[in-house]
Amino acid sequence: MGMIKGPAIFLAQFAGTDAPFDTLENIAGWAAGLGYKGIQVPCDPRFIDLDRAASSKDYCDELKGLCADKGVEITELSTHIQGQLVAVHPAFAPQFDGFAPEALRGKPLEQAAWAAGECVKAAKASRNMGLDVQVGFSGALAWPYLYPWPQRPAGLVEEAFAELGRRWKPILDAHEDQGVDYAYEIHPGEDLMDGASFERFVDAVDSHARACINYDPSHFVLQQLDYLGFIDLYHDRIKAFHVKDAEFNPTARQGVYSGFETWANRAGRFRSLGDGQVDFAGIFSKLTQYGYDGWAVLEWECAIKSPAQGAAEGAPFIARHIIEPTPHAFDDFAGAGTDRDAVRRMLGITA
Template sequence: MSDRKTGIKGPAIFLAQFAGDAAPFDSLPNIARWAADLGYKGIQLPADPRFIDLDRAASSKTYCDDLRGICAEAGVEITELSTHIQGQLVAVHPAYAPQFDSFAPPALRGQPKAQAEWAAGEVIKAAHASHNLGLGVQVGFSGALAWPYLYPWPQRPAGLVDEAFGELARRWRPILDVHEDLGVDYAYELHPGEDLMDGASFERFVAATGDHPRACINYDPSHFLLQQLDYLAFIDLYADRIRAFHVKDAEFLPTARQGVYSGFAGWADRAGRFRSLGDGQVDFRGVFSRLTKAGYAGWAVLEWECALKSPAQGAAEGAPFIAAHLIEPTPRAFDDFAGATTDRTALRQMLGLEETP
């Protein structure tokens, strides 16, 4: 567990939803300055060629030092590398292969097996890059094989889910072993659509990997609120595995016509939908308090996804929102002024016991 005295770092912002081909979202120097101007101190960097050459970063400490220098000059630092896209392709059920085909390089389109091999290699490169950047955590998705069988109807054949998680673990274990060798955690974003979507599925996966120490969690309360999961108690339960934190809001407004599944509606019309920070229902005071108590000392990273508000407004509002929720851990108990020195003889006298034996 992290040192409680250091507190949560932030504010930071995940750049994936902002990357583009026009300035200031087209290069690392430009987007780093944009983030700093909005008040962010850190940027979570997707493994996107506009921002990082993953091959060079995996092999060159000098290149990584240059990247850190670009960020420092702009006034931010890299918090983590993200391989959500690549992690997704590590395991894809055939039903979803056409939808994820564009995640792979053009030369691998329509080749799921080759895509999975490429994706595993990219996640491993990002582990080496993270090490060269001095980062202890990488974040991303797990991919999914069992997701189409989430609902237990029609009845699942015995052993189907175990087989899926066994295969998922088989694909990820060599990747996690490299992370272990490099001293880098892989924090999975527990997310519907991934086989790792909640605490129970995460536990199943960790067990299948042989309780791998580098299989960790990127905590995002928005996904848990939409599943109607106790996202505050989750922190207490999995504190020793939480290594990253996406600050993202959501709301769940069930009606007589819609519930958790939302009747195939698009995002704006769903009963459960993502919102910009402060516009949803997540109890962020509770979240930051629980994480601080648990000793989480990583970054608080805005992930903007909102069905109503523009990314520009969401990004501008995010930095002050996170900053207002950061807690400086107290170095002592509030009633220490009334404390007394510890003396065992005195303690035993207070309890009406005989002198210290």
């Protein structure tokens, strides 16, 4: 069995213009000071020059050295923003327009091409950094049609996933060239939002070996999905892990579909680690059982608690849950050795 690495923290929710959240050096020192051993770095120009990282191992070594000097290492690069733009339904295009370079605003096809190129650059940068996994989103074309009313025309979902596959297959092939997995965060708002939709996508990319999963149980709590059983089904594809808590408290007024309410007033909402309902003991046990040896990365989002408190509490919480795998069976002390003749006699096999 492998041993989970950590604790680590995803920097996206903390990035800002003021120190210590404004540069990679500053935020790395901040994370180390809280007890984190790793940082998951968004491909944000405040933290990384992706063009240089894709073309220069020396530059990547500089970034790794800078982080090491502060006491942390880079766990994965994140292309959530870029991955989102690979596929955007027109209904959401105005909301995602700000994710793209200014010159591409209002040009969804050009944005998709740019985003695909950025994900490929991040694969090359990951290889230059010695990383085997990149994390991000899939984007979405079918999401506005999630609820089947008005009735969907036959073939709509199939064509949406076929197109998603066409867009991602060349990106995944580029990841194969670099020996890097792309771990999709299974997330409402993306077309890859549960196990069934992930399976559709894997079929659409011809069971591509680099199409993997960034496991985040919080999104499954909000969907009332069996997040422990999910590990049993898809553990061979789970290559990254966001440690994020959530709670679901349905009332007579709202349930799973409560998205018109504010985050604080929803039946399902994200919480800081330990404040929600996620069974992290069960999750860490199952991941360890199946040999997951990647990072446990805090993704902090909470409708109530401050980010400062959430980040401070996250490192010790994760550290407490990491399991050191046992090197032997607990009942080995009672073993009597192996004697084939004795075994055969015990089974009544005398001939």
